[in-house]
Amino acid sequence: xxxxxxxxxxxMGWWKEREDMFPVLSVMARDVLSVQASIVASESxxxxxxxxxxxxxxxxxxxxxxxxxxLKDHLDGVEHIQDISTLEGYLNVEEEIHNYEVSQGRxxxxxDDEVAYDG
Numbered sequence: 001x002x003x004x005x006x007x008x009x010x011x012m013g014w015w016k017e018r019e020d021m022f023p024v025l026s027v028m029a030r031d032v033l034s035v036q037a038s039i040v041a042s043e044s045x046x047x048x049x050x051x052x053x054x055x056x057x058x059x060x061x062x063x064x065x066x067x068x069x070x071l072k073d074h075l076d077g078v079e080h081i082q083d084i085s086t087l088e089g090y091l092n093v094e095e096e097i098h099n100y101e102v103s104q105g106r107x108x109x110x111x112d113d114e115v116a117y118d119g
């Protein structure tokens with residue numbers, strides 16, 4: 001395919017023409033290809049993840065980390081600020097959860113340097 005043909009290629013039209021030949025795939029393609037792409041959303045999502053994972057949060061088990069993030073999101077929703085919150089805020093329960101997981105042998109304790117850095 002030449003570059004000009006590639007630039008003018010109608011992928012939705014291609015799947016529409018082959019709907020009889022590939023009925024399930026054409027429906028899947030329509031669902032996937034009809035989603036609007038946005039560079040802002042992906043950049044926001046990736047930059048958010050770096051801020052969400054503080055030093056203490058990296059030591060939590062995946063389940064506890066998910067619980068903390070969901071709790072923060074829920075609390076922001078209650079305050080009607082979920083559209084402006086970055087999920088960065090420290091939750092009072094994070095330290096308690098981490099200490100409990102350390103006592104259960106499910107997480108590693110923070111070093112003195114990490115405590116100083118996290119604070």
